[in-house]
Amino acid sequence: MASSIRVRATAGAETTEVQALMQHPMDSGFVKNAKGELIPAHHIETVQFETGGKVVFTALWGPAVSKDPFIKFSFKGGKKGDDLKITWVDNKGATDTTTAKIM
């Protein structure tokens, strides 16, 4: 199965910029379907970014984060070819993880 996570990590002179896009419905729990029934909340709760055995960024997300969430941040260090591991966990316990090479 293709990963639900797309990531682009680009190493600059001193910092590495990370942009990640995850496929997830991010249902808020406030929306009704065509039959008028509430669609239960289903959203990513945590996303963790690790490189070189160190967590460089943690996102804690509520239902107000948009569908197919996008995130951008930068960290110091990181060089071309390094691994960057991304893991998300949602409120139903589902999880996905991927490892990208820093470009």
Added chain:
Amino acid sequence: MLTAKFPALRMSRRGLLKGAALATVLGASLNVMRSVAVFAADAAGWPTDAFKQKSETDVLKTLYGKAAEVSDKVKLDAPEIAENGAVVPISISTTLPKVTSISVMVAENPYALAASYKIPEGTLPAVSNRLKMAKTSKVIAVVESDGKLYSTSKEVKVTVGGCGG
């Protein structure tokens, strides 16, 4: 490890857990841990209570246990008018030192807290994401710097509400 822990926790919270004594114990102990240290050690701990607060003051109290002071050193980039409330691009950055966390709240959403980010040492205090907004609302960015909270806010007009996600 995460996946093993989370389902047990969820189920016990909703009182659905039948039998499975071990899982109940695990879930209960996790609940205690969470209420004691909502935003502390547990690297992946999701601050459930903070995400259930309706006002921004209560979010800060639950998440950080303190209030924020307004600072022009916190920069919040958000559109004046969001045509589509389902996808509102929001960027937060700051020139403040020793930043450990950045949070963003939408005052008029059913639950104010939208997202919270942990910034370890070596990660730049800047983050961009996309949020849903139910209606025109104040967006508040909060930065934790050297143990203190600083915030800034901006009104974003929403023409089509974004609860539809």
